[in-house]
Amino acid sequence: MELPSLFEVLVLFALFYVAFLTYNNLFCPKPSGKQLPPGLFPWPVVGNAPLLGSEPHKTFHELAEKYGPIYRIKLGSVKAIVLSDLKTIKQALVKQRQVFGGRMRFETYKYLQNGISNVFNDVSTQGEVWSKTKLEMLRHLHNLSTSTTVRKKMNDFITDDVIYMLKKLEITSETNFVNPEDIIRKAAANTLCTICFGKRYDYDDKDFCELLQANEVFSAVVSAGAMIDTMPWIRVFPKHRQILEAYKKAMKYRHKWALKLVEEIATSSTDKDLLEPKNVVTSMIKSNGNGKITTKYMDQIASICSEVFAAGQDTTPTAFNWIINYLLLYPNVMKRMKNDINEAVGDRLPTLFDRPKLPYIDAFIHETFRQSSILPISIPHATLKQTALCGYHIPQGIMVFVNQYSVNRDPNVWPDPEKFDPMRFLCKDESGGMTMNSEAVDKYLIFSMGLRKCPGLDLAKGWLFLATAILAQTCELMPDPAHPPSLDAIPGLTLRPRCLRLKLRINTLEVQKH
């Protein structure tokens, strides 16, 4: 008998595969009696991954127009759903916060924080110590926005970091147009180091630079639905094996760095330090009772601190890069801010407590968040048990993508969504003045929602407000005519402006004296 050709074998295989999928989708009983959400046809081995392209948030957005606010895809062997409008996202992440609050169990997550990641893990798999350190961290971050004394201190150290940053930018851009990213990243990182460890670094410090480089490696590998996790077989190729090895090394370095700082603080803390903790680490040591801590607990503290550091260190600076990008694109916005500050604050430097008096700056920052959607797809969630959503059956363990970009570009909510217009976030108050439009603030999405909502949002908003207000009050920005600012973004876990080059001049004595 003649053997079938390779072509015939492939055709047969494809037919069996289609038949299997059709049977599986149509006839396998779903425990809740409901059908799965509509979905794309997945190809063997790769699923729908080739479709995503370099800007998955835009592809997801287009697919939502065809399939609706909830649909199914497959990346490699991993099944996922994509949620695209605010109502559906709230139904899942807020109404069913526990069920939708899980994380995937990806290989790359195992190498984070010595295997005890708080961010890339399920609450259910971690036990008591995990919850304790996470709760303590949340309490500390919450205090930054609620306690006036803490807020005053926060105002002072953010102001110091911002002014140092502006001076560095002025010096480095004295003769040439520069990309400000690196300096901004170091300024925001120093604020987080102060909060967590009570320590600041020189911008040229070797350990500090290596740490920031380790975070860059992290952001490059752990993007939403990264291939290295959804198609683990690609690691047979040397390029991907090398990426994974570099990632493991960087994550080890990051954890070791945090652990060293925690150990230093634990051994040098006096009773007085523990009585009035000045940073997160001391506060966590204190919360452990008598201040004596085990190696395991130290590991936990290092884990949560370095994760908070990493989470805030890519996002906040990226948001500030966009703020500068928009200020270069719309110089009139900067002029209006200068006038507002002049009227409401006068010559002194603005503070966090001036925020209610400067609603236009707040509105501008919110419009920057909306239009740039810096973290377009939230860190993927996973369902912790099977459930129903919008009438569909949702299996346990499915990956859940929240497309924040779609929410921010919804034309039914944001007329002419491509237009940059801070006025969307303003309305008239009772006395006829301008105030923030809280309804609009509730309609965009950048910090996610529910159980995993970003715990650093108040800190991020505070940092960005102060940095923007001080910049607008005291500086002039000049775009590089050879590389004019644009809305093009470099894709990744966060979206960064592609073309950001400038010169910065400080023109008030107030800052020079600082």
Ligand code: HEM
């Ligand atoms: C503009 C700045 C920021 C943006 C846009 C942002 C956005 C986000 C988003 C979208 C998530 C994922 C939530 C989810 O899984 O659904 C997240 C998580 C997180 N963020 Fe932020 N973030 C920012 C700044 C910060 C800062 C400054 C900190 C630290 C103080 C921080 C700490 C965290 C942590 C610890 C998580 C993990 C929460 C968890 O898994 O339970 N973020 N952030």
